[in-house]
Amino acid sequence: MKLNLYEDKKTKEEHVDVYFTNMRPMIRQLIDTVNSERPMLSGRPADEDLDDGDEIMIDPKEVYYLDFVDRKLFAYTGDGVFRVMKTLAECEELLWNYGFVRVSKSDLVNVFKIRTLKPAFNMKVYACFDNGEKICVNRSYKKKFDEYLQEMRRMA
Amino acid sequence: MKAYFTKLLIYLCISYTSISLTAAVYNLVNGNEPGSANTLVMFAFCLISSIVLSFYELLPDVSPLAMIIIQYLVACALCAVLLLILSLIEPISPKGWFEYYRSFTIPYIIWAGIYYFSVYLDTRKKNDLLKEIQKKEKE
Missing domain, CATH: 1.20.5 (Single alpha-helices involved in coiled-coils or other helix-helix interfaces)
Known part of the structure; x- marks a missing residue:
């Protein structure tokens, strides 16, 4: 995408004009950023069982996947694991435009972080990430996952 | 199409x-x-198999391979019960039982193999789609 920046001291109201061919996720992300609505996940380091660590902001782009375990939601990033104070359903809705799709009852994966999809001998399909971890794409969510990928391609 | x-x-x-x-x-x-009775029995077998196979979406945590084996065993057992009931009306020879299992197992294995292969093909297709999406996102 071409980016033009104009400095005009006389401008009374700063503004952004976006020319786009179709409303794809990247454009939506741009709109969210301009409107200061870009979703950020707030979380705490999940190491040990301490919940009183410093709260930090996590950029969804850095998240490999979200895992719901023992009624707690964890975000797996390259920098570590963080506990997120939201529900999986909320995150699913919030991060739809950011490449996140549900692949099982307890996992939401970032399709932009998947290195490859691999079928196992037992016919289960795993999404493998750059950090070496893998998440099973549950067959109940297969259709939804397929539709999401098609939708993302159509919009991209 | x-x-x-x-x-x-x-x-x-x-x-x-x-x-x-x-x-x-x-x-x-x-x-x-x-x-004509054979046609009706074959229909009953098809009905049992279809009902058992339609439960494929159940038990999502069980691997597809295990599910295929479980479904085969359940379908075999239900069809055997049906044959057992029918044998009370008209006796079935041991060869008849063997023929039944052979005619049921061979198509099942062929279809399971086709399904197995389709999983690999589908995953490969989805991998290409993923790469395409990721490439477009980076552009």
Whole structure:
């Protein structure tokens, strides 16, 4: 995408004009950023069982996947694991435009972080990430996952 | 196009099954053809197998391979119960039992193999799609 920046001291109201061919996720992300609505996940380091660590902001782009375990939601990033104070359903809705799709009852994966999809001998399909971890794409969510990928391609 | 052929195939299956069943029942009632009872038994086997296979989406945590084996065993057991009931009316020879299991197992294994292969092909296709999406996102 071409980016033009104009400095005009006389401008009374700063503004952004976006020319786009179709409303794809990247454009939506741009709109969210301009409107200061870009979703950020707030979380705490999940190491040990301490919940009183410093709260930090996590950029969804850095998240490999979200895992719901023992009624707690964890975000797996390259920098570590963080506990997120939201529900999986909320995150699913919030991060739809950011490449996140549900692949099982307890996992939401970032399709932009998947290195490859691999079928196992037992016919289960795993999404493998750059950090070496893998998440099973549950067959109940297969259709939804397929539709999401098609939708993302159509919009991209 | 795919949807059209799927629909066509469904119509063909329904019409063929309806005609065969009607003919078999008619012949059985009128005592025209002795093979009509076999058609009805085959229909009962197909019905049992279809019901068992339709439960594929259940137990999502069980691997597809394990699910295929479980479904095969359940379908075999239910069909065996049906045969056992039918053998009370007309005795079935040991060869008859063997023939039944052979004619049930061979198509099942072939379809399971096709399904297995389709999982690999589908995953490969999805991998290409993923790469395409990721490439476009980076641009």
